Amino acid sequence: MDVPTAPAGYTRLIMKSRFGAGRDFTVLEPETEAEVYVVDGKIGIRPKADILDASGTIVATARGEMLAFPKRIEISDADGHPLAYLHAKPFSFVKDKIEVTLEGGKSLLMEGNLIEKDYSLKDEHGHVMVQITQKWMAVRDRYTLDVADGFAVPIALALTWSIDRWIERD
Numbered sequence: 001m002d003v004p005t006a007p008a009g010y011t012r013l014i015m016k017s018r019f020g021a022g023r024d025f026t027v028l029e030p031e032t033e034a035e036v037y038v039v040d041g042k043i044g045i046r047p048k049a050d051i052l053d054a055s056g057t058i059v060a061t062a063r064g065e066m067l068a069f070p071k072r073i074e075i076s077d078a079d080g081h082p083l084a085y086l087h088a089k090p091f092s093f094v095k096d097k098i099e100v101t102l103e104g105g106k107s108l109l110m111e112g113n114l115i116e117k118d119y120s121l122k123d124e125h126g127h128v129m130v131q132i133t134q135k136w137m138a139v140r141d142r143y144t145l146d147v148a149d150g151f152a153v154p155i156a157l158a159l160t161w162s163i164d165r166w167i168e169r170d
Contacts, residue, residue, distance in 0.1 A: 060154035
């Protein structure tokens with residue numbers, strides 16, 4: 001893959017769509033194309049995705065409440081303890097901002113062009129925690145994720161899947 005290296009202080013990952021009804025993804029290390037995670041999505045009224053590490057162990061889960069008002073997605077660890085929540089303002093037709101609340105109350109803001117799938121997750125000081133962009137390849141799509149050192153990669157993957165499902169459902 002011809003993917004430039006990540007900026008200093010970030011880890012770059014490639015999240016490639018796999019054929020499947022639940023929006024499954026394989027997460028690759030860009031230089032070796034080694035599979036480091038799998039995002040196993042499931043569809044339904046309450047869409048869900050399990051984030052699995054290279055050994056197949058669930059490390060995080062994203063579960064949506066798409067019929068709730070406003071829509072909400074919860075991200076939890078393998079034991080079911082909440083890690084983060086995504087929620088958007090009701091009656092917002094242009095989805096360019098989605099609030100993310102980490103367990104413990106820290107607020108982050110996902111903003112950018114969500115329809116074109118080019119956005120970033122920023123902390124309260126404007127520091128980019130995760131930069132997510134999508135590049136189209138033939139029939140399948142992929143995301144490039146730059147995850148700041150110290151930010152949990154499984155949460156970043158769950159957020160990416162969540163936004164993908166959120167936008168696809170709208």
